[in-house]
Amino acid sequence: MTVGGWRAARIESVEDATPSARVLRLAVPGWPGSDAGQHVDIRLTAEDGYQAERSYSLGSYGDGEAIELAVDEIPDGEVSPYLVRDVIPGDELEVKGPLGGYFVWRPGGAGAVQLVAGGSGIVPLMAMARAARDAGAAASFRLLYSARRAEDAIYREELDGASGSGGVAVTWAFTRAAPDGWTGRVGRLDDQAIRAAVWDPAREPTVYVCGPTGFVEHVADALVRLGHPPQRIKTERFGGA
Numbered sequence: 001m002t003v004g005g006w007r008a009a010r011i012e013s014v015e016d017a018t019p020s021a022r023v024l025r026l027a028v029p030g031w032p033g034s035d036a037g038q039h040v041d042i043r044l045t046a047e048d049g050y051q052a053e054r055s056y057s058l059g060s061y062g063d064g065e066a067i068e069l070a071v072d073e074i075p076d077g078e079v080s081p082y083l084v085r086d087v088i089p090g091d092e093l094e095v096k097g098p099l100g101g102y103f104v105w106r107p108g109g110a111g112a113v114q115l116v117a118g119g120s121g122i123v124p125l126m127a128m129a130r131a132a133r134d135a136g137a138a139a140s141f142r143l144l145y146s147a148r149r150a151e152d153a154i155y156r157e158e159l160d161g162a163s164g165s166g167g168v169a170v171t172w173a174f175t176r177a178a179p180d181g182w183t184g185r186v187g188r189l190d191d192q193a194i195r196a197a198v199w200d201p202a203r204e205p206t207v208y209v210c211g212p213t214g215f216v217e218h219v220a221d222a223l224v225r226l227g228h229p230p231q232r233i234k235t236e237r238f239g240g241a
């Protein structure tokens, strides 16, 4: 049932993704489907009637009445600790969406696409990578994913397994610690690392950047310095530093 744009949703499964994040799959009767990159608003209602709403990107895309979210716990946050630690299959909440028509990728056209994710910013970009793989367009995609450590990377196994099997090519960056055998640098992305990992501006890629506000601003500024026109850089900010 839909009331004021809100649909009832039921948690179908929960899966640990990293020490601080979980992938949640929800059944949403009447869900109209979504484009890769869109998000939903989630509304929780406490027994005393108190309500909290937050936005979460969809890791899933396309038709069907099931959606996938991946939530990273923000210490001292109000909603994310509940979604990461407490919800169990069978729990109910409300969903509004799909929302957002700008930060989306739809199949068609052969243009190069660059994805740049910081932390949980991978979620809408994962939907795009999955859509590209399913549409046979993965060869024109590249993904640069910056995580604190390898074990903090959401969707790591799927991304590691994707290259060479029709998936999107991934370049990893680690800000705190690198996995065994890693020979690259450890630290925040600088211009050199970004230049090495993204399509050359001459290929005229559309670039999607998603993550915490500070990450997105840093990367977008660097991309412009490296010659990418601002109008081809699409950003989504998750809040926070």
Ligand SMILES: Cc1cc2nc3c(=O)[nH]c(=O)nc-3n(C[C@H](O)[C@H](O)[C@H](O)COP(=O)(O)OP(=O)(O)OC[C@H]3O[C@@H](n4cnc5c(N)ncnc54)[C@H](O)[C@@H]3O)c2cc1C
Pocket: 039, 054, 055, 056, 057, 058, 070, 071, 072, 073, 074, 076, 077, 078, 079, 080, 081, 120, 123, 124, 212, 236, 237, 238, 239, 240, 241
């Ligand atoms: C369009 C959109 C899509 C989003 N998609 C996702 C998603 O797919 N997965 C996901 O985990 N989150 C996503 N977020 C962030 C999410 O909406 C919440 O902001 C986040 O879960 C924190 O909520 P909270 O209630 O736990 O913390 P709050 O109680 O709201 O905030 C607690 C503290 O954490 C800070 N903070 C808030 N958000 C962040 C953040 N993302 N990083 C660092 N610090 C933060 C606040 O400034 C505050 O100081 C998205 C946000 C937007 C706008």
